[in-house]
Amino acid sequence: MRRAEESSPFRKPFSMAAAPLRFRGMPRRSRFVVYALVFISFLYLIPRMHLGMGGTLLFFLISPEAAGPYGGGHKVDILRYVDPLIGTTNGGHVFPGASLPYGMAKAVADTNSHAENAAGFVSDNSEILGFSHMHDSGTGGQPSMGNFPLFVHAGCPEDDHKQCVYSLMDRPIARVNGSAFAAPGYFSLNLTNHVRAEMTVTEHTALYRFSFPGNDTLTLKSDDPLRKKDVDITYSPIILVDLVDLMNSRSTGGIQVYNQSGRIVGEGQYQPSFGAGRYNAFFCADFKGAAIRKTGTFISNNATEGVNFLDGVGNGFYIPSGSAGAWIQFEKPVENNHEIMARVGVSFISVEQACDNAEREIADYNFERVERHCCRHRIIRGRISCGIIPPSHTSTRKSLPKTADAGRLTCRRFYCIWDSFRAQHPLLTIIDPPAQTDMIRALIDIYRHEGKLPDCRMSFSKGYTQGGSNADIVLADAFVKNLTDNIDWDTAYKAVLSDAEEEPQMWGVEGRGNLESWHKLGYIPWDDIDTNGTGPMSRSISRGVEYAYDDFAISLLASGLGHDADAKKYHQRGSNWRNYWNPQQADLYREDPDGPVLKTKFKGFMQPRKLDGSFRYENTRACSPVHNMHICYYDTHLSSYEGSPWLYSFFVPQDMDSLITLMGGPDAFVERLNYFHTSGISYMGNEQGFLPVFQFHYAGRPAISSYWARSYIPSLFNSSVNGIPGNDDCAMGAFSAFAMMGFFPVAGQDVYLLTPPFFREVKIKAKSGGNKWAVIRVKNFDPEGRRIYIQSATLNGRRYTRNWITHEFFIKGGILEFVVGEEEGKEWGRGEEGRPPSWYGDEDFGDWDGNKGVEGVDAEEEERQAGRRGR
Template sequence: MHILSSGQILAAFLWASNAHASPDPSKPHDFDVLKYVNPLIGTINGGHAFAGASLPFGMAKSVADVNSKEERQGGFASDNSDITGFSHMHDSGTGGAASLGNFPIFAQTGCPGDEINNCKFTKVDRASRRINGSVEARPGYFAITLNTSIHTEMTVTNHTSLYRFTFPTNETSNATYPNQTTHALPLSPLILVDLSDLPDSRIKGSIAVDPTSGRITGNGTFTPSFGIGSYSSYFCADFSGAAIRDTGVWMNNRAGSEPKHLSVAADGVNSPPLPAGAWTQFHAPTSKNEILVRVGLSFISEAKACQNAELEIPDFGFDKTLQAAEDAWRSKLSVVNIDATGVSDDIQTVFWSGMYKSMISPQDYTGENKLWDSSEPYYDSYYCIWDSFRSVHPLLTIVDPTSQTRMIRSLIDIYRHEGKLPDCRMSFCKGLTQGGSNADIVLADSYLKNITEGVDWATGYEAVVSDAEDEPLNWSVEGRGGLNSWKNLHYIPTDDFDPYGFGPFTRSISRTVEYAYDDFCIAEMAKGMNKIADAEKYLERSEYWKNMYNPHQKSHIDGKDTNFVGFLQPRYLNGTWGYQDPILCSPLYNFTSCYLSPGGHETYEGSSWLYTFFVPQDMASLILTLGGPETFIKRLTYLHSYPDLLYLGDEQAFLPVFQYHYGGRPALSAVQAHTYIPSQFNNTFNGIPGNEDSGAMGSFSSLAMMGLWPVSGQDVYLITPPFFKEVNITNGQTV
């Protein structure tokens, strides 16, 4: 079997970096990696990938926002939905409700009849069609032209978005609004800011405009899309390129030059909240019919938002800012080199786009955390670790250990101040836990792979032990539930009695197998720290998955026996078996009923067919339990080959692609990888099988194409033939 440790992998990389110190003759001299990145992959059919301008792990993320509730989670979608504005912060690839998208701006060439109230202010009224073929997306840059005849470009620094609006060149222009009525417009541009976010979650807010400079500042309090609590954010918008003509505020569909500020609050009636904002109107632009808008962002204050903007983009230099963003991406991606001889441009684009999407989130909010004082880094938008522990973080330990180190320090610092590690976190809020306490796996994975610089591993170990031993009151957002049953019954009962905390009493099967693997990863850390008693205790707990395995359970599909026996099944407090059809929660049977809800089932976003394979801590025992290597291989092939039994759009399906290694058939792992890429991972708008999930899909494709699958939480890599003649990785740990 081709199963290697990180030490062997590191040795291989060391050899590669030394052996190829000279320029790679297979790479054209004019090679630009950014030409092989397509941010629009995964921007329809639920991919929800962020397509806009961002720095690696940057806070500012600018893109055009669409009005489709089904596709707006990443802001933009490559469908026919209308554009409602351009906002400055986004998450990437999340499911469920949209998040962020705070304080969108929108430009209009002028107001019909030169009357301010003839301009369009609300999202519904101002929604505009895009011009087909006008979208351009590349790392650090996004552009689009609307049927208002305005061309909009954007780029970013870490905390600031910069927009360049190019207005029609003629003295008057026509604009076509959603009702398809065409109006003649004077060239007197109006740019508004909207006190809203993508999910319309605003609780309260305020906004003000300076009549002399046109500067618009404001703040709002919003709710997270997949968590509890609320957060406040702040902005500071400045303009360049045209003289100020007038300023004011607007509410609902009416606007006025006075007053110059307003505040809004929840009224208990209007849902979504009543639209409101501010506007600045200009005389005709002085050069190239362009107006630039610089939007500074902060989670601290409006003053900090203005300071961020002034420090990061002092002169409104769009091209210079864009160049810096592109250089940042080239630097991040340059640690990987491939010999792409004989490989199509589309396949190369899938690879590099996956690498790129792996570096969008988590987001570096260091210096913007007002919840506590700390000298440690702070990263946010861990959205969610249940997705990212399997591929994103293991990839970063290889290609960007510096960023991974900062993320580990951030997670440990969250534990110091919040009392628990997060499984999901966004906008400084606690996010919902989908299964186990999966930050335990991320910490163990980094510990085993020598992520050490500045990391307080003593506190890190304390944090993972807290997850294993101490049940929090609200285990729906941190830690684990049912720990009394876990420690005494050695499984999570489907009818669990848990008076020590509260959360959704579902997912007893998937929580059991995830808790078992979490404990194995803690045992690995304990062993490395010479905590022998702890290592033995948690290693014993890692075997508790066996207590949910019913050796007599059969599976029928369409009334036919699959001829495989033995599946994970629900179990009651009294030890008797319950029943969940092994195909339930697969696309074959009630797939969408298995989300995080009170009515969810005993497995989460996947079937018992799938979860029965999740024993990465003891594959030898699993193979024997399922009938030996031959039967194991047959069952695994059935999982992959029976239509709609396995859905690769959820991350639990990643590991089974490579589990043929454990049955002694690594070539079949390669067959599966080369089947899914490019059939489900390809260079199209629909080029991923599910939500992008903050880089999970992208990192899967990149790792698979490198021929290197890390078993997260272990010092183990499953090796397959790469998609390229050669892959070289060079970073601070390999030179």
């Protein structure tokens, strides 16, 4: 058999047996190498996520010597440092298989890892279900996609196809431990049934190479205590295609195998993993490398020869395993190292489109050519077309979903903007503005056809809204950063006004709910009665602070488009977060479940309010790692979503001066934010935890932001398979990339918070064109990692005292240079004039009364009566 290191030109195979690195015990210089590996891998992973549109992936430079053809110096094969397996366990749910940036085809081995296989493959020892061609990456909840998996037998006992297993419940096979290997555009794995699988992709087509030992008789070793002895099989491969998906959600489907050509085509209707409705998917599979012996179909483990067509599968009859499909048995593939090639085109439009994609993109079945094309030309330098259909084939859109214009590409999924607006979209605005511009246009198209912007969307289905209408922030972020290429900003403005003013009938999947109270009272009452629409009547704190920030973002868009009255109105609504602030609320907890109620010194938190204006107590630590972590997902009854009132009390990026004042001033704010990170309340596995790492900037203490960034990287973000602390959701890698480059976005504003990069120099191609670069350089860089605090800075040779910078730096280019030290700097970024902007002042408080409704709230008594337990 071909070894992994011979099959891919990039690097040696990854060994599952390798122990995770213990970073704090490593020498500092070795840790720096790890930083570099993490950084490069995350930069590769970011555009491979599930946002959908194409663009140019820019080449990042750690130093001028590494520039190669992109800036001088000798060539460096940057791809050999990429490990797509980072984050494939420990809840990261990262897709590690073969894919192109923004491509539809994403091929990998699917494992039966319960609650972990959302992206298909998991770096554990679970068995393999098959090899499928479409996946999402980093999602939480149920597994996503994984439609039409292939499964391969090297042969069957007694050369009888009926004695092979077909059902999803019975066919899973063990992998050869340590054989999983992933590189850009390539994935391979060895199975214990004598099958080796390799895969690569184009935009809409997966190409598999299955290899076999070639012996006439093979033995399947028994590691199952229920199987009494080993089993001999006769070498004559069977490849089956199953109509299941990873979630086993198919409602109906059909499949056909052509016994002369061996082509298998099919379709199915499936359920999105985090949304409402159904979507249709189609495939077209062809094979090369061996003569066909037999063909047939199967339902569960009942395989029938000669019956080559199934229709209405799942439509009214029960299949225990969900498995139904078609199979082909081949003669021995004696040529080409005992290999069979499988080419699978996919489409969301039709079987004909799937076949056209496959024939056009991989006509020659040349695995090495496709892999080279994928890894070199496409990833480093190429424009990537949309994950749906290339522009030259728009005429075939007979069954095109209404969300896609006949003459324009559109994204098929934003999964989910509640996660991605905080870091992913701002990063693409810098490194891939054409792709981000396409996504902005896609959001506007979705509004045109659906009547609302999505907050989450996958596979043409409406996803569940988790917080605010955060596409408003994505649009505002693009506007203030001057993305203009064919963007209809007038329609975009209508879209955000619709979110702010018009409550949809089903605000659980789009728009906002409780708008009547939001407009009248300035908050979402805990006991609100909303008869205008339906959705989860919970999460009033987290939705409220997000609605406030959404409205602030709309005010920026309104101001820039000349709608002055609207700008004032939405700016005022942006201060509604104050209506959740209970200045009397203490931080209560128990060290022991049966112990006394304790309290810290911190006072004042976001709390739910009732219609009468009074506050209702909610444990300030609920839904954090120290108290009932898993009780506030989508169906929660609590007032915060996937995070505690402690966390959401910091989410005021538009009005940090006011928040700092309410928390007792800069010193008290810093003390509280430090406690948040040291007490275990903070959770970096969710995107809301990102910005609080850097919010020390607003109190004039950017050095502490640098400290925490270097604490979380690499303790939680590192180059091991469990090197992501939670569902990637397309933003964990963005957080690491930003932190390691030395700046972090305040999404929706033209603000980046500055910290020292993890490297001597970072260069990003400026968007103004020419040979201009945005360069961030550490003048006295310390590879040992001791000097991590900025002492002074210059921008283009002139003294620079702000601890933040605007997007103009990445448009025009320039040189931002830091001098760093081992102790916190005494001046840089600490003065009031050097802090990031806060868009509100004390005069904007109006008649707000932070003490209204506080009377009668005895939090300790409520804690006692509720019988709450835990810390």
